[in-house]
Amino acid sequence: xxxxxxxxxxxxxxxxxxxxxxxxxxIDLPAPAGCATRxxxxxxxxxxxxxxxxxxxxxxxxxxxxxxxxxxxxAFYPLGSCTMKHNPRLHEKLARLPGFADVHPLQPxxxxxxxxxxxxxxARWLRTLTGLPAVAMWPAxxxxxxxxxxxxxxxxxxxxxxxxxxxxxxDSAHGTNPATAAFCGFEVEKVQEGTDGRVDTASLEAxxxxxxxxxMLTNPNTCGVFESDIQAMAEATHAAGAYFYxxxxxxxxxxxxxxxxxxxxxAMHINLHKTFSTPHGGGGPGAGPTVLSAALAPFAPLPxxxxxxxxxxxxxxxxxxPAGASFGRLRAxxxxxxxxxxxxxxxxxYGREGIRQVAEDAVLNxxxxxxxxxxxxxxxxxxxxxxxxxxxxxxxxxxxxxxLDFAKALIEHGFxxxxxxxxxxxxxxxLVEPTETESRTTLDSFIEAALDLAARAxxxxxGNFADAPGNAPRRRADETRAAxxxxxxxxxxxxxxx
Amino acid sequence: MRxxxxxxxxxxxxxxxxxxxxxxxxxxxxxxxVLDPVLDLPPAASEIEIERVFEKxxxxxxAAGDGPFFLGAGAYRHYIPASVDALIxxxxxxxxxxxxxxxxxxxxxxxxxEFQTQVALLTGCEVANASMYDGSTACVEATLMxxxxxRRSRIAVADRLHPHWHETxxxxxxxxxxxxxxxxxxxxxxxxxxxxxxxPDDCAAVLVQYxxxxxxxxxxxxxxxxAHAAGALLIVAVPETVALGALRSPGEDGAxxxxxxxxxLGVGLAFGGPYVGLFATRDKYVRNMPxxxxxxxxxxxxERSFVLTLAAREQHIRRGRATSNICTNSGLCALAxxxxxxxxxxxxxxxxxxxxxxxxxxxxxxxxxxxxxxxxNSTFFNEFLAALDRPAEDVATAMQQEHGVLAGVPVSRLYxxxxxxxxxxxxxxxxxxxxxxxxxxGAAFEETLR
Numbered sequence: 014x015x016x017x018x019x020x021x022x023x024x025x026x027x028x029x030x031x032x033x034x035x036x037x038x039x040i041d042l043p044a045p046a047g048c049a050t051r052x053x054x055x056x057x058x059x060x061x062x063x064x065x066x067x068x069x070x071x072x073x074x075x076x077x078x079x080x081x082x083x084x085x086x087x088a089f090y091p092l093g094s095c096t097m098k099h100n101p102r103l104h105e106k107l108a109r110l111p112g113f114a115d116v117h118p119l120q121p122x123x124x125x126x127x128x129x130x131x132x133x134x135x136a137r138w139l140r141t142l143t144g145l146p147a148v149a150m151w152p153a154x155x156x157x158x159x160x161x162x163x164x165x166x167x168x169x170x171x172x173x174x175x176x177x178x179x180x181x182x183x184d185s186a187h188g189t190n191p192a193t194a195a196f197c198g199f200e201v202e203k204v205q206e207g208t209d210g211r212v213d214t215a216s217l218e219a220x221x222x223x224x225x226x227x228x229m230l231t232n233p234n235t236c237g238v239f240e241s242d243i244q245a246m247a248e249a250t251h252a253a254g255a256y257f258y259x260x261x262x263x264x265x266x267x268x269x270x271x272x273x274x275x276x277x278x279x280a281m282h283i284n285l286h287k288t289f290s291t292p293h294g295g296g297g298p299g300a301g302p303t304v305l306s307a308a309l310a311p312f313a314p315l316p317x318x319x320x321x322x323x324x325x326x327x328x329x330x331x332x333x334x335p336a337g338a339s340f341g342r343l344r345a346x347x348x349x350x351x352x353x354x355x356x357x358x359x360x361x362x363y364g365r366e367g368i369r370q371v372a373e374d375a376v377l378n379x380x381x382x383x384x385x386x387x388x389x390x391x392x393x394x395x396x397x398x399x400x401x402x403x404x405x406x407x408x409x410x411x412x413x414x415x416x417l418d419f420a421k422a423l424i425e426h427g428f429x430x431x432x433x434x435x436x437x438x439x440x441x442x443x444l445v446e447p448t449e450t451e452s453r454t455t456l457d458s459f460i461e462a463a464l465d466l467a468a469r470a471x472x473x474x475x476g477n478f479a480d481a482p483g484n485a486p487r488r489r490a491d492e493t494r495a496a497x498x499x500x501x502x503x504x505x506x507x508x509x510x511x
Numbered sequence: 512m513r514x515x516x517x518x519x520x521x522x523x524x525x526x527x528x529x530x531x532x533x534x535x536x537x538x539x540x541x542x543x544x545v546l547d548p549v550l551d552l553p554p555a556a557s558e559i560e561i562e563r564v565f566e567k568x569x570x571x572x573x574a575a576g577d578g579p580f581f582l583g584a585g586a587y588r589h590y591i592p593a594s595v596d597a598l599i600x601x602x603x604x605x606x607x608x609x610x611x612x613x614x615x616x617x618x619x620x621x622x623x624x625e626f627q628t629q630v631a632l633l634t635g636c637e638v639a640n641a642s643m644y645d646g647s648t649a650c651v652e653a654t655l656m657x658x659x660x661x662r663r664s665r666i667a668v669a670d671r672l673h674p675h676w677h678e679t680x681x682x683x684x685x686x687x688x689x690x691x692x693x694x695x696x697x698x699x700x701x702x703x704x705x706x707x708x709x710x711p712d713d714c715a716a717v718l719v720q721y722x723x724x725x726x727x728x729x730x731x732x733x734x735x736x737x738a739h740a741a742g743a744l745l746i747v748a749v750p751e752t753v754a755l756g757a758l759r760s761p762g763e764d765g766a767x768x769x770x771x772x773x774x775x776l777g778v779g780l781a782f783g784g785p786y787v788g789l790f791a792t793r794d795k796y797v798r799n800m801p802x803x804x805x806x807x808x809x810x811x812x813x814e815r816s817f818v819l820t821l822a823a824r825e826q827h828i829r830r831g832r833a834t835s836n837i838c839t840n841s842g843l844c845a846l847a848x849x850x851x852x853x854x855x856x857x858x859x860x861x862x863x864x865x866x867x868x869x870x871x872x873x874x875x876x877x878x879x880x881x882x883x884x885x886x887x888n889s890t891f892f893n894e895f896l897a898a899l900d901r902p903a904e905d906v907a908t909a910m911q912q913e914h915g916v917l918a919g920v921p922v923s924r925l926y927x928x929x930x931x932x933x934x935x936x937x938x939x940x941x942x943x944x945x946x947x948x949x950x951x952x953g954a955a956f957e958e959t960l961r
Binding site: 028029042056062065075079112117120121154160163164188197198238352420450 | 622
């Protein structure tokens with residue numbers, strides 16, 4: 014247990030459950046009065062098994078654990094498709110103002126006009142930036158937004174009396190796309206990519222038919238390239254009576270530069286935790302507002318925020334009146350308010366010119382990395398790329414070093430690895446997304462490290478890669494063991510013996 | 512712009528290095544007619560201006576803490592210790608992504624493992640996942656999981672599930688091809704009858720909210736027995752996690768899946784989100800679970816380590832055959848939940864739950880004494896239904912406007928079509944409710960109902 018005292022960040026931290034001692038307390042609550050209860054037979058008669066901890070122990074525990082993490086705040090995080098850009102602290106401060114943080118979702122509408130205004134204003138930004146007439150603000154994350162879009166599409170087909178069962182999805186799509194389509198009751202059919210990393214328009218057109226409800230494309234796609242035939246594909250899709258769902262995970266490449274509505278998109282989710290800089294928080298929360306075309310807007314989920322006479326906003330919570338065709342509620346209450354505040358503050362900070370600069374710098378940074386690495390690593394497709402650049406593993410041919418090894422070796426240089434083995438359409442993918450908030454200086458240091466590692470992979474040290482990283486808080490973990498005999502929670506020692 | 516570090520000189524040098532002359536050469540794949548559209552948006556505002564804008568917007572909302580406050584109905588106002596926020600704002604937690612690289616993500620992974628353990632203990636279940644978006648979507652996922660396990664398609668829903676959760680289920684079921692079968696309940700404010708209606712054929716699960724939407728609590732065991740006798744699972748949905756500090760855990764009374772809204776611990780009201788969904792079940796169903804799971808293993812040096820595991824259930828591996836489409840969850844809220852619960856501990860949670868219950872009992876006793884108000888519940892935790900002698904919406908509005916008291920959620924807000932509930936007000940109290948708040952509530956009722 015001496016590790017606990019050392020403060021060294023690279024040592025194992027005990028579990029909370031190994032630190033407790035009955036009777037300690039991390040919070041001083043007043044003493045209960047001891048009145049008779051009205052819990053009836055539901056009253057708990059057994060203990061829960063939680064540890065009792067003092068505040069200093071709790072603070073130290075989490076602080077020490079935090080030091081085992083890599084974050085954008087600690088170093089470069091070029092994780093492709095995840096848009097790990099700087100998270101402004103101003104937004105954290107604003108989201109904690111009591112008028113946002115301490116407001117109940119079911120308060121009288123007259124007492125939440127400021128909150129509804131934030132939603133309405135952010136909605137206006139998202140509609141304007143995408144060129145689409147409506148936005149459903151409520152999805153909790155990107156995948157939830159995909160679901161929102163596909164539900165609207167299915168409701169629109171149902172309203173026309175059409176039962177279309179198929180959704181066309183390319184192999185390069187995020188896993189959430191086919192998962193969402195299946196979740197929503199559709200059959201998923203793959204469409205082919207061409208050799209340039211783009212969807213093959215001819216094979217898409219051949220797959221379209223009266224049973225196709227929608228196509229789901231990501232643009233720029235996960236190979237980091239813009240789907241240059243996208244308007245033709247949208248036209249063919251609409252001609253076949255289907256809708257065009259665009260996965261907006263990569264909107265950071267286009268924000269302010271291109272309105273997806275101008276490309277023929279009918280629905281697209283926007284990951285506020287990517288393009289609009291709200292923190293990822295170790296995996297969430299996010300928000301996935303979903304913009305909708307005029308054809309899909311009537312089916313948008315409840316509630317609807319509507320203007321009232323006198324400049325007030327109201328919340329229509331039932332499928333009546335203008336929302337009569339709504340497909341219903343996607344979740345309790347009305348969206349990720351804390352995320353909306355941050356995203357709107359982000360928009361206001363950049364303004365109409367700055368937001369365009371975001372996309373330009375994101376694309377510039379990715380192309381700078383790409384061109385500096387193109388002769389040494391192996392770009393999967395010809396350039397230019399958009400906001401991220403994709404390499405395959407052919408530059409490692411004959412070295413015995415894998416994409417995973419290469420990624421782990423980057424950790425030794427202090428960088429978070431790029432996304433690896435995704436997209437699935439190239440061998441040993443390395444997907445590098447620098448984002449616009451990184452300086453040329455940072456990119457240069459990453460380039461230097463990547464070039465150095467590539468050289469070493471071809472040299473006498475290639476065998477060392479399998480042991481990387483050697484200087485991180487942990488060595489490589491035994492993932493097979495974790496999956497084969499899962500240990501998913503702590504159990505008291507006695508129970509383990511029993 | 513302070514978030515864009517590259518200067519014009521940097522940009523020029525970078526374009527030169529790339530070998531193009533202008534930025535739009537890098538957008539050459541984009542049809543030129545759609546590039547650089549006119550944007551009807553305002554110009555940039557300074558940091559100082561932005562703070563002013565948001566302070567003004569914030570000021571247009573009544574914060575719950577601005578006066579006596581008795582709203583619940585699925586979102587509860589609790590005291591959050593200052594160290595919760597201090598810890599979740601550590602940049603290493605706040606600005607990290609999903610922990611796909613375990614060597615440099617042990618902080619997130621271990622906290623998720625601890626969170627899973629806390630949730631399992633609280634719910635009385637064997638295993639819990641690393642969080643869902645919120646309680647309502649966790650509830651949907653539980654029903655879909657039950658349908659997968661039993662290969663059946665009907666979900667029997669006991670009276671009374673929160674209408675937002677009910678409506679969310681109905682939306683998903685329409686698209687997923689499941690059928691929602693409502694079961695009859697007791698009088699509003701009373702717990703479920705001791706034995707349920709006959710369950711429908713092909714019943715995958717019985718879903719019971721606990722405490723129910725009107726705050727009533729009671730025995731889950733007969734409902735577990737009835738579900739199991741029909742070959743169905745019992746799903747218990749908990750809207751207020753603090754209640755589990757005072758109530759029997761659903762797991763010990765036979766629940767197969769327990770879902771909960773975790774907002775009460777660490778997260779705050781935040782006008783409805785982000786919140787955190789808790790999801791727990793039996794070990795034997797773990798491979799049917801949605802969402803991420805952190806698991807324990809060792810690294811190559813034998814040191815205890817944590818990883819994301821059983822990913823073959825998830826969309827990034829299984830794609831169209833995944834157990835759920837969820838990817839981003841509610842990680843940072845799960846961390847806040849976990850820190851808050853760590854500070855409370857066993858002793859603190861029990862005390863917190865007790866304080867909540869006593870505040871509600873005291874509130875109920877005070878207003879039950881008011882002419883024109885009667886408390887409908889026999890049992891409750893920190894929330895109960897009050898029947899008034901006139902429409903609750905009018906009363907609540909008058910109490911807010913004339914007395915600054917937010918007296919509760921009019922049931923008409925939740926059930927606009929239920930004329931029989933138009934006079935009912937749903938009232939919650941927590942450890943933040945003071946004696947003075949309760950007195951002002953009572954006095955405001957007396958004046959308003961005079």
